[in-house]
Amino acid sequence: MSNPSTTPSAPTGIVLNIQRYCSHDGPGIRTNVFLKGCSLRCKWCGNPESIRVKPELSYDPKKCKGRECSLCLKDPFPKGAFYFTEGEEGPVKVNWDLTSGCDEASCSLCPTGALEMYGKTMTVDEVLNEVEKDASIYRTTGGGITLSGGECMLQPDFSAALFGGAHQRGINTAVETACNVPWTNIEKVLPHVDTMLHDHKLTIPERHKKWTGVGNERILANFKRAYETFPNVDFIARTPLIPGVNADEEHIRAVLAFIRPHKNVIDYELLPYHRFGLGKYEYLGKVYELDDYKTPSDEVVKHLQAIIDEAFGRTRQADPTAK
Amino acid sequence: MVGAGFVPGMNAVIKGVALAAGHLGWEVIGIRDGFEGLLRPERYAEGGLLHLAPHLIENLDPSAGSLLGQSGRVDPFHVRQIDADEMVEEVDRSDELLAKLKAERIDALISVVGGQGLTILYKLHAKGLNAVCIPRAIENDVAATLVSFGFNSALSFTIEMLDKARQAAQAAGKIAVVEVLGSQTGWLALQSGIAAGADAVLIPEVPCDLQKLAAKLKEKMTTRRPYGLVVVAEGANLVDNAKAGTDKASTLKASLAPLALGDNSSHVIQRSGQAAETVANRLQLLIAEETFPLVVGPWARAGTPTAVDRQLGLAYGAGAVQALNTGQTGVMVAFVPPDIRFVPLAEAINKVRTVPPDNEFRRTAQSLGICLGN
Structure with a gap:
């Protein structure tokens, strides 16, 4: 797969979008920078415009x-x-x-x-200048920049340069990744990362391949190596929760068994499946293959969340608005 | 080479090609599963190519599926694969395909394809491939030919199913709303609806006013005949400009290139039943009678070809060989009764054969009192 970066010393990257005031992808209020290119083909993908490397x-x-x-x-x-x-x-x-x-x-x-x-080609400074516009918000909320995609680790030199530059400007860094990339890519980026959000999509390798295009053996090996190699990074595991695919107790417990031995995995978040990306498929002339799939019910999400809370030894406050 | 999507009568085409070529002393090689047999021969224990020898063809069962199989999507320009780093990617293998054809000493390629396949073969022809296409289209939506093979078999099956649906509606005293294939065009819905004596037929070419449809059905419902049959093409339009399916999914469908069809194609939305469900639910709010949705759609893609499709398949196969024998490539074989003609691929792509306003079937439907929703 081609790497759009030019040279390590002055990398440019293909940026899909820069989205300000995001609150779900790392601590505080953040600016998400979406990079082009992905090494998976998840059938539920909400960002189909990020899949191809090129514009x-x-x-x-x-x-x-x-x-x-x-x-x-x-x-x-x-x-x-x-x-x-x-x-x-x-x-x-x-x-x-x-x-x-x-x-x-x-x-x-x-x-x-x-x-x-x-998608368009941008320099590190162009991106960071945009990101820095909300520096005061980051300071008050603990936010910063989150690199997302696609798979931002497919542009490791650019990602590393962005994060390095962000740190120099006093901006907190987070990366959202599926880690289906060679380890060499990961080890370039993670030294500059404060928080890594990473997806545990499915447990069984064959099913992982069916729904995402590849098995999960290399992904899990990368996760484990990342936990062990970068003890100072906060890792947050996540699962896009899709009924009929992975919204089941077995998967959640398998993920917990994988992450709990590692103390730097500080949380496990569930991302209930949504169909917000549907319109983008229209714009790209692509098929949305999960047309028959529904958002998980509140009961299912609460049940699975309770298992996670128990594993992390915490109790949730009852929702005061609940009937 | 047989493109994506099953259509009854594939073997008849293969037989037509092999027999006609055999008469000229040509050797015919079949490629398994679209281009897979060439691009991924390692998947096949007996090789990705199949010599279509006389003994194989003479005993070929025309009622069975395709001897050569088919692929989900026939597009060597975007082949999805996993690279050496275990990452999924789409790569252009068209040059490799052409090189392999040359290495196998294949002089020309006859392809049985639908609308999107025509574009792919058009692109390959532009890169130097001697290509002749045979149109196959369940919906009969390839514009350059009057009848694509496969349509007649689908039509016969759909009529049979509509007869059963009408009987079910009669037994239940309800209105059956039956969805049939036809995302771009209403040929199948219109012709089957007429043949099965439907009360209404909704097709993509005629936006339907549900109020008018309801009024028409009220007129038709009597104590003696307290049931009805409404045929809905899956791409039917409602006058509020919303498609008959749910808004989001149908918006997608509406925006797709009409020729970008084919099972498992990356441009295809695999969902049936939305149109029938939507029309049945909305209609029931406007009339006293109960409605119930049924879906014939995908069933019509399989099964035994009719006599017409067997003959048509053989004729298309022989026609493709005739094209090559007269030095014509980059063409699609077209059936324009009583002739077999050859249409340049550049003229065949980007055209959809829709039901025009002055079409005889539309006039017939109106003469028979079949409501078209307008």
């Missing part, structure tokens, strides 16, 4: 002016990539198999912004 086309048909515009049917857009069906009004249609020639320059010709590219 890619997105199309919002609601913004398209239809036949009255038709600019995308001409040069420099790839021939056959956009078309109208005979006798049909409405937005232009996309033959996604012919869109590989679209780029930032051609998309900029779309007058309504219906065509855009997901």
Whole structure:
């Protein structure tokens, strides 16, 4: 898999998005920086626009002016990539198999912004200057920068440089990773990390492969090695909770058995499955394969959360608003 | 090579190609499971290629599935694989594919593909492959041909199922709302609905006003005939501009390239039943009678081909060989009665064969009092 970084000394990276005022991906109020490229293909992925390493086309048909515009049917857009069906009004249609020639320059010709590219190349300073805008909020809330993706460890030099630069500017660092990368990538990044959020998606390797594209043997080995090699990093395990896939007691207990021997794994969070990313599949012409899957019920989440709380030796306050 | 998605009658096409080529003294090699047999031959104990020898073809059962199997998605430009670092990636293996075809001394490729497959073969032809495509489309939505093979078998099966649904509705004294294949076009719904004597047929080409549909059904419901049959194509539109499925999923469906179809394709939404469920639920709020949804959809993709599809398959196969024999490549074989024609792939892609307003089937439906929801 190609690494978009140029040289270790002056790395650039392909950034998908910079999102301010985030509160769920590490301590305090944070700025999440999403990098492009992922080494898994989780069927429930909420960020499909982050999967491909390179920038890619997105199309919002609601913004398209239809036949009255038709600019995308001409040069420099790839021939056959956009078309109208005979006798049909409405937005232009996309033959996604012919869109590989679209780029930032051609998309900029779309007058309504219906065509855009997901992802752009940025320098470390460009990203950090954006992140630093909320420095005062980080100071008061204990927040900072969180690198997410995709899999940000696929751009290890860029990630390490971002975190190193953040620390120099007094900004707390967190990384969100699935760790399906070579260890050499991880050991470049983790020396600059304060908190590592990491996903335990499924327990059984064959099922992990079925739902994410690869087995979990290397991932678990990386987790264990990370816990042991970086004792000063706070590790927070997480599971995207999907009924019918992994929202079961066996998986939660297996994860607890894996993490509890390591004292620097300070928490285990459940992320109830949601479908917020659904619209992005439309923009990319991709299928959402979990269309029939539902958000886990409150009862299931509470039950599994109670198991985690018990394992961490804590009791939760009863919800005063509960009936 | 047989593309993604099962369609009854595949073996008839293979037989047509092999017999016609055999008459010319050509050797025919089949590629297993789309391009898998070439790109991943190690998966096959007997090799990824199959010599379509006369003894194999003569005894080929036309009612069985495809001799060559099929792949989930036929796209050598985006092959998903796990790299040396155990990371999932999509890579372009089209050059490798072309090199392997050359190494196997394969001069031309005849591909049985649907709409998206046509685009893939168009791209491969642009890179130098001598390609001839045979259209297969359950929905009959490939524009350049009047009839794709597979459609007639799906139509026959759907009519049979609608007959059973009507009988079930009669026994229950309810309105059966039956979803049939047709995400882009309403040929299957319209033709099967007419044949099965449906009360209403909702197709993607005609936005349906549920109020009008309800009023029409009220007229038709009597104490003597307290049941009904509504046929809904899975891509049917409602006049509020929401698709018949739930809003989110159907928004997705609506935005996809119409030709980007094929089982397990990364562009396909695998969900059936939404259209029937939505129409049945909304309709029941407007009328006194009870409705119940049924889904025929995916069942129509399998089974034994009809006589028409067997003949069509053989003719398409022979036609593809004829194209190559007359030096034509980069074309799709089209059936435009009474002729077999060859249409350049550049003209075949990005076109969907929809039901036009002045179509005879639409007029027939209206003459028979079948409500189209408008």
